[in-house]
Amino acid sequence: MESENQHDSAKTLSEVEAEKSLAEPENTSPAVQEQPDPASTEESKDPNPEESKDAAPAKKKKKRNRKKPAKESAAPVVATVNRFQDNSHIRLLKNWNDNPNYMQTNPPSIPISQQFPNNNFPIGEICEYSGDNAYRATSEEKRELERLHSYDYEALRKGAEAHRQIRRWAQSVLKPGLDLHDFCEELENYSRVLLEGDGIEAGVGFPTGCSLNYVAAHFTPNPGDKVTLGYDDVCKVDFGTHVGGRIIDCAFTVAFNPKFDNLVHATQDATNEGVKHAGVDARFSEIGGAIQEALESYEIELDGRTYPIKAIRNLNGHSIGPFHIHGGKSVQIVKNNDQTKMEEGELYAIETFGSTGKGLVHDDLECSHYMIDFDLFGKPIPLRDNKARGLLRHIEKKYGTLPWSRRQLQRDGETKHILPLRNLVNAGIVVPYPPLCDVRGSYVSQMEHTFIIRPTCKEVLSRGDDF
CATH class of the missing domain: 1.10.10.10 (Winged helix-like DNA-binding domain superfamily/Winged helix DNA-binding domain)
Structure with missing residues (x-):
């Protein structure tokens, strides 16, 4: 989610649960007791005590012959599936590679905690410090600080793995004709299932954004809205997960028409450049300058006209605090004079927005x-x-x-x-x-990653095979 002020006929979660339940064997455990049939129970109540002795044997025999089947097991089945996924239908998103240890259904239904029972969640992309901070990699003092914060790291990595597994599903269903209201509902439900929470304990970090074309951010369908994804749309999918208030904020752009390749590529390069320059003691001014230089080195031709791609100067990256998506610090994505430095232990989302319009957004449309x-x-x-x-x-x-x-x-x-x-x-x-919009008729792309400035290194938590 940004600072300042959607599937082909994929099965829903309920359908997967039903199929899984039918596929599971009956529970023959002796701990499951047979339940008496309600009809036979009623028949066993004899209103005439004088006939009870004669009637009793026949009724007992009838009861024995009407045995009910044992209850089915409600335990989830952990199914290992091929993690490989072809994302070639979405421009400039890489494929998901196979992983022999990957255990998830499609659509996702297995909680992260069941996949990693020892809390050994996958570690994000590790970026070593260099120069004056190179000593941190081997400093025992810094390593001890990381051990003290291991709980926070586990929560963040758990949320990040849930984000990767959910967006892998999302990328498989994001195709022209998709109903974006239903897409957002289903995606958020997978956050609740995988993180076993529906509120402040865990689950959805913030509403799923699916902003189209000139809308840069903060759009999700309101109740009753009918919005579909088209072949010529540029859609920003921005969603978050959280565990105990530790939020993962990550976004990518969906485009099907190759004419938008440069627009999407611009924000991918710019975000990666921003993440590269971030770290302990990195100045916001230097990060913003590097982002703008990378992003605005691109241009795009649409309908015979060439447009420069502009960084949206009033949208920023931001720090993230516990239960606080905008933690107080803003990382501008254009050149600036902000001498604020990033500090050890801080959590940031670097997000960049490229536009064919004015490069300036304003509030518009119905708020969601x-x-x-x-x-x-x-x-x-x-x-x-x-x-x-x-x-x-x-x-x-x-x-x-x-x-x-x-x-x-x-x-x-x-x-x-x-x-x-x-x-x-x-x-x-x-x-x-409210939705943040550039001029109508323009197109905006976005890419975003969350990283933490650990004492010994920088960890890009949300990095995946896709981007």
Whole structure:
């Protein structure tokens, strides 16, 4: 998710659960007791005590002959599948390589904790420090600091592996004609299943963004919206996972038409350049300058006209704090004079946006993203509307300070939330984040990775085979 202010006929999770249940053998464990048939139980109640002795043997025999089948096992089946996936239908996304240790169904249904019972989650891309920070790789003091923060690293790596497995599924179903509302709903449900949480403990880090064309960010379908993905669309898929508030923020661009290759390539190169320059003591000004230089070295020809690709100057990368998607520091993606330095232990999302338009976004369209004001969370807010107070209690309990959408409220059963939500916004406790748009008719691409500045190295947590 950015700072400042969708499948061909893939099976749904419920269908996979049903098929899996049918495929599992019956549980013949002696611990499963036979349950008496309700009909035979009713027949065994004899209203006439004088005839009970004669009737009893026949009824017992009938009961023995009406044995019910044992219950089916509810335990999930861990299925090893080929991890290889051909992504050639999406421009400039690499294929997923096979992994003999990969254990996941398609669509995904096996929690990450069952795949890695010892919490040995895959480590992200390791980037060694150099120059004055080269000593950190062998410093015992720095290694001890990492051992002290192992819990945070495990949570982040767990969320990152869930993100990789979910986006592998997403890339298999992202094809022209896809209903983006249903896509977002299904994707977020896999986050809940794989991370075994639906709220502040784990699961969805923020609403799934599927911004199209000139919309750069903060768009997800509202309840009832009918939006489909087209062959000539440029779609930014931006979604997050979290474990205990440790958020993984990662995004990629979906394009099918090869005419958009340079636009997509520009943000891929720029994001990788930004990640490369990031690290302990790296200055924001230097990172921004490197990003802009890489991104704006591209141009694109559309319908016979050549457009320079511009960095969107009012969209930034950002630090990430616990339960705080925008942790307070912003990493501009253009040249600047910010002398702020990155520090050891910080978590960042480097995201870049390239546009064929003005390179400047503004609020537009109907809002779908919201979040409680981080500084006002838990503080008493005078509200006269009982429905607004009830909605606020639900949001605080379910999402805390994590972002959420109207579509998620609808799923929670808050079907009549529009007026109470408006009251919460007017009171200042809830902040709206409308779609961010460049000029109509333009196209925007995005790429984003999350990394942590560990004491001994930089770890790009969200890196995968795809990008």
